[in-house]
Amino acid sequence: MGKNTFAAKHFHDEEAARQWFENTRWPSGPHCPSCGTLEPYKTKKAGVYRCKSKECRRDFTVMTGTVMERSHAKLTLWAAAFTMAAASKKGFSAHQLHRQLGCQYNTAWFMFHRVREAMRRGGFELPPMRGAGKIVEADETYYGKQERPRRAATKEGQRYKFDKHKPKRVVVALVERGGKVRSYHIPFASMEAVTEIVNRNLAKETRLMTDESRLYGRMKDNDLVASHETVKHSTGEYVRGDVHTNSVENYFLTFKRGMRGTYQHCGPQ
Secondary structure, three states, X not given: OOOOHHHOHHHOOHHHHHHHHHHHHOOOOOEOOOOOOEXXXXXXXXXXXXXXXXXXXXXXXXXXXXXXXXXXOOHHHHHHHHHHHHHOOOXXXXXXXXXXXXXXXXXXXXXHHHHHHHHOOOOOOOOOEOOOOOEEEEEEEEEOOOOOOOEOOOOOOOEOOOOOOOOOEEEEEEEEOOOOEEEEEEXXXXXXXXXXXXXXXXXXXXXXXXXXXXXXXXXXXXXXXXEEEEEOHHHOOOEEOOEEOHHHHHHHHHHHHHXXXXXXXXXXX
């Protein structure tokens, strides 16, 4: 039988949780997050350190300079939130955290937004994906309910008018082989929108692999990538040597399972 993760002391004891976070953040001992001075000294308050540099002299804790800063939630809750988010392949909702830990929903919602922010790497200006000789797969998927013709509930005998402006939501994803993923929601599936996403995210030395969709028709013509290779799903071709889109399709499989089973009610944003 496997070990129970949540039997660990730092999920139940606040001081143990503080020590766990300190050992994780500062494996070589605490240092000032403001000036970087090593070996600060402890104050009379539990978990509060003071920088010994005369120019700084600031107080700080293990939460200072992290997504946990200025939060009133207990460190035991933060430890559980980080663990649950990291261990849940198909996502983990704030409602589930609220139910399992018994905290207020607004606390769970706040914490999970902070946890997701901690999982995002870099600033808002992301560096290009991959590079020379590296492979990125691109694909699009359609998610959500699409309106279909039906009889109007209020007007007996009249047909419901199909609204072509309410199609399924379009998500485009770029997946590095053995690396990171970037996905984007776009209003409509168009060649211009997909071309802009590729141009903004991929290094020009990258090998791009897609299916035969017309959305990716301008990639090589515009010199956006070093090479653009495709597989023809319509003829039953899914793999040709190292050319395939299995990685991005597996990502979409996990994404849709999370949307159906975990998040369920998500707006376009």
